[in-house]
Amino acid sequence: MNQFYPNAVRSIAMDQAQGSGGLVTPPEENFNTDTMRGSLQQILSDNLGAYVSCEFLVGLQAMIKKEGILYSVGRSYLTLYEEATQTFMVCDIFSLKFITFYLPGRRPGQTGASTVPTVTVPGVGEVPAGNYGLGTGNISWNVGRGG
Numbered sequence: 001m002n003q004f005y006p007n008a009v010r011s012i013a014m015d016q017a018q019g020s021g022g023l024v025t026p027p028e029e030n031f032n033t034d035t036m037r038g039s040l041q042q043i044l045s046d047n048l049g050a051y052v053s054c055e056f057l058v059g060l061q062a063m064i065k066k067e068g069i070l071y072s073v074g075r076s077y078l079t080l081y082e083e084a085t086q087t088f089m090v091c092d093i094f095s096l097k098f099i100t101f102y103l104p105g106r107r108p109g110q111t112g113a114s115t116v117p118t119v120t121v122p123g124v125g126e127v128p129a130g131n132y133g134l135g136t137g138n139i140s141w142n143v144g145r146g147g
Helices: 007-019 040-046
Strands: 051-058 062-073 077-082 087-092 096-102 118-121 125-128
Touching: 040 062, 051 077, 051 087, 062 087
Parallel strands: none
Antiparallel strands: 051 062, 051 096, 062 077, 077 087, 118 125
């Protein structure tokens, strides 16, 4: 996924979520171990910052879909950041059945060659703008800032 979502762009998604008040989560785990290699947790942790659509099995037959930016992953949970409401949702990883990953700037419901508005971030390049993506359209990023 890194070829579609470079680390710089992924960090912008995380900065946006953190700038919205953030959410205190446990320290990031290393899922790149012999025990966890190839696990769902490793796939998710390798794609933090990606926009995803997750389908969960609730009860015996009900499926529920949740969407957002993949914010954090633990052994038994994942956290999604919902851009529209600027909220965080912590989800049970064991009821997760399907995950759809979207390319940067793409969102569910888009078809064909339709693209979302973009802004250019110095030192990073073009990123999605406004309600559709990572930026607000009025980005004033301090590239190279400490932290």
